[in-house]
Amino acid sequence: MSMVKTIEVLFETLFSKPMTVKFPYEAIEIPEDYRGEHELDIDKCVSCGLCAEICPNRAVEMVELPEEYKEKYPKTYPRLDLRKCCFCGLCQDICPRKCLKLTKNVFLATPDPSAVIKNPMPKGPQ
Amino acid sequence: MTKQMNEKELITIEHIEQIIPGDTDYNFYFGPAHSGSGNFGVKLRIDGEKVTSARADPGYLHRGFEKLMEYRIPMQNAVLSDRVCVLEALNWNLVHAEAVDELTGVEIPQRARYIRVLMAEMSRLQSHLIWYGVMSLALGFDTGFKMAFGYRDYILDIFELITGGRVYPAGYICPGGVRRDLPDGSEDKIKRVLDQTEEMMQKMKDFDNIVFSRRTKGVGTLRTEDAIRLGATGPVLRACGVETDVRKDDPYEIYDELDFDIPVREEGDAYARCLIRGREMEESIKIIKQVLDRIPQGNIREPAKITPPSRVKIPEGEVYVRNELARGEGCAYMRSVGGGEPYRVKLRGPDFLHMIPVLEHLLKGSQIADIPAIYWSLNICPADMDR
Amino acid sequence: MAESLHKESKVIEDISAKFKIAGKVQRERRVWVTIDKDELIALCNFAKGLGFEHLSAISVTDWPEEGTFELTYHLWSYSERILLTIKTKLDRANPAVGSVVPIWKENAQIHERELHELFGVEFEGNEDLTPLFLEDWDGPPPFRKDFDWKEYVRQQYYDQANERERAYYD
Numbered sequence: 053m054s055m056v057k058t059i060e061v062l063f064e065t066l067f068s069k070p071m072t073v074k075f076p077y078e079a080i081e082i083p084e085d086y087r088g089e090h091e092l093d094i095d096k097c098v099s100c101g102l103c104a105e106i107c108p109n110r111a112v113e114m115v116e117l118p119e120e121y122k123e124k125y126p127k128t129y130p131r132l133d134l135r136k137c138c139f140c141g142l143c144q145d146i147c148p149r150k151c152l153k154l155t156k157n158v159f160l161a162t163p164d165p166s167a168v169i170k171n172p173m174p175k176g177p178q
Numbered sequence: 179m180t181k182q183m184n185e186k187e188l189i190t191i192e193h194i195e196q197i198i199p200g201d202t203d204y205n206f207y208f209g210p211a212h213s214g215s216g217n218f219g220v221k222l223r224i225d226g227e228k229v230t231s232a233r234a235d236p237g238y239l240h241r242g243f244e245k246l247m248e249y250r251i252p253m254q255n256a257v258l259s260d261r262v263c264v265l266e267a268l269n270w271n272l273v274h275a276e277a278v279d280e281l282t283g284v285e286i287p288q289r290a291r292y293i294r295v296l297m298a299e300m301s302r303l304q305s306h307l308i309w310y311g312v313m314s315l316a317l318g319f320d321t322g323f324k325m326a327f328g329y330r331d332y333i334l335d336i337f338e339l340i341t342g343g344r345v346y347p348a349g350y351i352c353p354g355g356v357r358r359d360l361p362d363g364s365e366d367k368i369k370r371v372l373d374q375t376e377e378m379m380q381k382m383k384d385f386d387n388i389v390f391s392r393r394t395k396g397v398g399t400l401r402t403e404d405a406i407r408l409g410a411t412g413p414v415l416r417a418c419g420v421e422t423d424v425r426k427d428d429p430y431e432i433y434d435e436l437d438f439d440i441p442v443r444e445e446g447d448a449y450a451r452c453l454i455r456g457r458e459m460e461e462s463i464k465i466i467k468q469v470l471d472r473i474p475q476g477n478i479r480e481p482a483k484i485t486p487p488s489r490v491k492i493p494e495g496e497v498y499v500r501n502e503l504a505r506g507e508g509c510a511y512m513r514s515v516g517g518g519e520p521y522r523v524k525l526r527g528p529d530f531l532h533m534i535p536v537l538e539h540l541l542k543g544s545q546i547a548d549i550p551a552i553y554w555s556l557n558i559c560p561a562d563m564d565r
Numbered sequence: 566m567a568e569s570l571h572k573e574s575k576v577i578e579d580i581s582a583k584f585k586i587a588g589k590v591q592r593e594r595r596v597w598v599t600i601d602k603d604e605l606i607a608l609c610n611f612a613k614g615l616g617f618e619h620l621s622a623i624s625v626t627d628w629p630e631e632g633t634f635e636l637t638y639h640l641w642s643y644s645e646r647i648l649l650t651i652k653t654k655l656d657r658a659n660p661a662v663g664s665v666v667p668i669w670k671e672n673a674q675i676h677e678r679e680l681h682e683l684f685g686v687e688f689e690g691n692e693d694l695t696p697l698f699l700e701d702w703d704g705p706p707p708f709r710k711d712f713d714w715k716e717y718v719r720q721q722y723y724d725q726a727n728e729r730e731r732a733y734y735d
């Protein structure tokens with residue numbers, strides 16, 4: 053009896069859609085609120101340092117920017133070390149200006165060790 | 179080698195005994211870095227096929243959480259509490275959050291209470307699915323393993339949607355409530371996943387007789403008085419005929435308002451433990467459905483904003499909270515002297531007792547071939563034992 | 566409220582009738598009593614007789630300023646549905662206490678073994694106190710408050726050349 057059932061299930065499975073998808077051609081959609089790579093909107097940051105204070109892994113450090121940015125951004129800003137980060141999102145939750153956010157980018161593996169240090173400088177040419 | 183063997187002669191037991199005279203007694207190491215055991219080892223003494231003594235050898239996964247928690251504020255500890263047991267992160271979040279809430283005495287918003295129970299039960303479901311997977315694997319039934327993990331992923335999709343992470347919710351259930359509200363449309367998605375889980379449970383039932391009962395009936399039988407003496411809790415104890423469930427006996431959150439049953443069986447063997455877990459999944463689904471029907475609107479955390487670490491204070495006091503995890507009783511003792519960090523945290527995981535006294539007791543006198551069945555019927559996870 | 570805590574007060578009454586100690590009911594199903602170390606075993610025996618057959622956990626809290634260790638035994642009764650916590654204090658210089666293995670058997674054995682390793686408490690009468698988690702550990706019991714683990718880790722594992730580790734040590 054149970055054998056018949058098993059064979060039945062086997063046949064069903066044979067002709068049904070697989071549970072997996074063909075990555076990278078298809079992917080399961082990542083929800084908006086996913087805790088992935090960080091994104092800092094430096095113009096909104098007020099340098100309160102709360103993100104560095106709450107981080108359980110001390111992955112956030114408040115640093116001064118290099119000379120060429122000093123004029124525009126004179127205070128200290130969070131620099132992130134993604135290798136230390138556990139992606140808990142506490143820094144995002146505590147940020148009073150909501151300028152530090154976790155995005156849904158999960159493709160963080162890299163052969164370049166310096167790529168995991170996220171400097172606070174705004175992207176693109178100055 | 180005492181006797182020269184004729185090439186044409188068949189090798190018999192006598193020959194082997196001549197080569198190793200009378201020596202059928204040997205040491206056997208199960209684990210600690212073994213795919214069938216988790217990060218945990220058991221030193222066995224075997225005579226022929228029979229286990230004559232067993233000694234658990236924990237410590238491979240010891241991370242010292244109790245000590246680490248003395249140096250972190252509750253919000254950071256909530257993140258840490260995920261890691262106590264990988265497979266039951268949300269349940270441990272709840273244990274930790276409850277201990278802190280009882281110390282601070284904040285009133286948790288009703289909506290948060292419902293979300294907490296919802297997530298804890300979903301976590302129980304996925305934990306039982308993992309158990310079904312590894313149990314099938316241990317019994318040589320690969321299809322069951324793949325299916326269980328596949329269906330578990332649907333639940334993980336829900337976790338991803340709600341908490342932002344698949345396995346680690348990062349302290350989603352945090353002191354004061356929960357960290358995020360349910361996103362729009364998540365109720366429907368949860369209902370869909372429940373249907374899928376029910377589908378899986380139907381398949382579990384269909385496969386039942388072929389593999390499970392033959393390998394587990396009468397194996398690893400635990401008597402009621404032994405179970406209590408050895409400190410077994412949760413499904414292991416319920417499979418020995420003790421009707422007890424922390425959710426009913428010592429209700430926390432909103433469990434006393436919900437309607438669910440405690441499955442109990444008398445046999446005490448591995449098969450009974452399997453059946454109990456299957457029934458428990460049904461009860462969990464029942465609970466989730468009730469929660470979804472009744473969940474009120476409102477805010478989700480008290481206070482709504484995270485307090486900066488320098489201003490956190492836990493009032494002085496000591497509490498002991500008990501929760502029902504998928505594996506048994508999970509407890510936390512927390513002592514505070516009024517600082518930002520707790521003064522002492524003691525975590526008591528169900529597997530601390532299931533993996534050492536209970537396992538040693540059950541393995542003694544069993545056959546080698548039954549070790550995986552016994553081992554996984556206890557549904558053990560070294561993470562919350564070693565802490 | 567007083568009505569509903571009837572069960573809990575009954576446990577305290579029973580205990581104080583025999584041991585001349587006061588207890589407190591923290592909330593529903595939570596009872597705490599404190600006892601002198603010499604009477605601990607007698608009280609544990611008595612509690613087991615009252616139906617507290619499940620030893621949920623044993624914990625130690627270290628109070629270096631006071632010079633004491635505080636032991637807490639958390640007991641659960643399946644019939645009464647009450648959690649009884651028995652607290653007792655030990656001298657930190659001589660942390661020895663009678664073992665509760667004769668009462669709760671293997672369950673107690675394993676808890677005591679853990680605490681012996683992590684806090685260095687001696688449980689007299691427990692025959693097997695071999696280390697449980699730590700391997701080749703020769704330092705002081707690591708969970709004591711006066712064990713400076715930061716200093717220990719700095720000496721053992723700090724890789725000065727690695728810039729990234731600075732945040733943890735300075």
Ligand code: SF4
Binds near residue numbers: 107108137143
């Ligand atoms: S996500 Fe968590 S670990 Fe990562 S930087 Fe933010 S607070 Fe630190």
Ligand code: SF4
Binds near residue numbers: 129
């Ligand atoms: S918490 Fe937000 S505003 Fe404050 S320093 Fe960090 S990023 Fe800037």
